[in-house]
Amino acid sequence: MKILFFSAKPYDRQFFEKSNESYGFELEFWETHLGPHIADAIKKDTFEAVCVFVNDKLTAEVIAVLAEKGIKIIALRCAGFNNVDLDAVKKHGLRLCRVPAYSPQAVAEHAVAMLLTLNRKTHKAYNRIREQNFSLNGLMGFNLYRKTLGVIGTGKIGAAFCKIMLGFGCKVLAFDPYENEELKKLGINYLPFNEVISAADIISLHCPLTEENRYLINAETLLGMKKGAVIINTSRGALINTKDVIEALKNGQIASLGIDVYEQEEKLFFKDLSGSIIGDDDIQRLISFPNVLVTGHQAFFTEEALAEIASSTLSSVAALIKDENPSDKNAVLV
Numbered sequence: 001m002k003i004l005f006f007s008a009k010p011y012d013r014q015f016f017e018k019s020n021e022s023y024g025f026e027l028e029f030w031e032t033h034l035g036p037h038i039a040d041a042i043k044k045d046t047f048e049a050v051c052v053f054v055n056d057k058l059t060a061e062v063i064a065v066l067a068e069k070g071i072k073i074i075a076l077r078c079a080g081f082n083n084v085d086l087d088a089v090k091k092h093g094l095r096l097c098r099v100p101a102y103s104p105q106a107v108a109e110h111a112v113a114m115l116l117t118l119n120r121k122t123h124k125a126y127n128r129i130r131e132q133n134f135s136l137n138g139l140m141g142f143n144l145y146r147k148t149l150g151v152i153g154t155g156k157i158g159a160a161f162c163k164i165m166l167g168f169g170c171k172v173l174a175f176d177p178y179e180n181e182e183l184k185k186l187g188i189n190y191l192p193f194n195e196v197i198s199a200a201d202i203i204s205l206h207c208p209l210t211e212e213n214r215y216l217i218n219a220e221t222l223l224g225m226k227k228g229a230v231i232i233n234t235s236r237g238a239l240i241n242t243k244d245v246i247e248a249l250k251n252g253q254i255a256s257l258g259i260d261v262y263e264q265e266e267k268l269f270f271k272d273l274s275g276s277i278i279g280d281d282d283i284q285r286l287i288s289f290p291n292v293l294v295t296g297h298q299a300f301f302t303e304e305a306l307a308e309i310a311s312s313t314l315s316s317v318a319a320l321i322k323d324e325n326p327s328d329k330n331a332v333l334v
């Protein structure tokens with residue numbers, strides 16, 4: 001049983017090879033992302049599974065080639081699956097699995113880190129002090145205590161985030177089509193989306209990207225927010241219309257923005273482009289704002305999460321190849 005990895009980084013190899021000691025699969029790691037440019041290069045009848053990540057492109061065209069090459073399983077080593085054409089997976093009789101929850105705390109804690117950095121400007125203080133500049137001008141933040149937080153999506157990550165923010169003494173409002181009873185008992189108040197965003201000082205996005213919520217944050221919803229709101233997005237880039245949020249940052253409607261995900265991230269993230277000229281003017285504009293913090297899709301990136309991703313992925317592949325159900329039924333998408 002041979003698994004071909006795309007978008008493979010040294011840390012993927014490290015954690016998958018360790019976890020594979022319990023399975024004994026043959027693993028082959030390709031650095032390139034999966035897309036139409038490379039699918040044809042897969043040797044026919046050699047691999048039974050491909051293992052892919054967030055920016056691999058599993059279009060209908062790519063999936064048809066995978067099926068033709070003898071691939072039976074597509075294993076996403078992430079939770080989100082907006083990069084996969086599910087109908088094409090079904091049409092070609094492939095199986096598709098993901099890692100539904102590897103460490104919601106990893107992502108929730110990163111969202112908090114982004115919020116604290118933007119608010120208390122520790123990134124600026126770090127650089128200043130290294131220059132022996134001990135002045136406080138421009139470093140003022142605000143207390144999170146008693147601020148109103150709006151959480152969009154209270155699944156596993158959103159729920160973990162809500163609980164952390166309750167610990168800060170925030171008032172937490174939430175919108176999710178499915179309300180979480182445990183969170184309600186803890187004091188989280190569910191309201192319609194527009195009411196949450198209009199009341200919140202800080203808005204954090206924790207819902208998946210779907211066709212319905214693409215550009216959930218756009219010119220109109222930005223105007224519906226409190227002037228000077230803070231937005232944090234660790235979910236998927238296209239939840240935010242980048243051009244609209246740039247305008248809102250320029251005119252002061254938004255006080256600051258923290259994004260770990262970006263609409264056009266597949267051309268940028270997970271790569272060292274320090275010697276390159278970046279053609280994407282929107283990301284360059286965002287990076288130029290002093291009140292914007294961009295991280296390169298690293299919210300999941302903890303030791304615990306990587307170990308869980310590797311063991312959950314291999315366990316699902318082992319089950320699917322025997323036509324059995326993985327222990328976590330939410331891991332199977334098709």
Ligand code: NAI
Pocket residue numbers: 079080100101104107152153154155156157158175176177178206207208209213234235236260261297298299300301
């Ligand atoms: P989950 O499936 O446990 O929860 C998602 C929640 O969003 C559900 O409760 C669902 O009802 C709700 N929802 C769906 N559409 C909504 C909408 N339009 N408005 C409000 N709520 C909506 O997913 P989980 O594990 O909490 O992950 C959330 C997202 O975080 C993932 O879909 C993924 O895009 C992102 N993610 C980002 C990572 C990173 O490293 N930056 C790592 C892992 C996940």
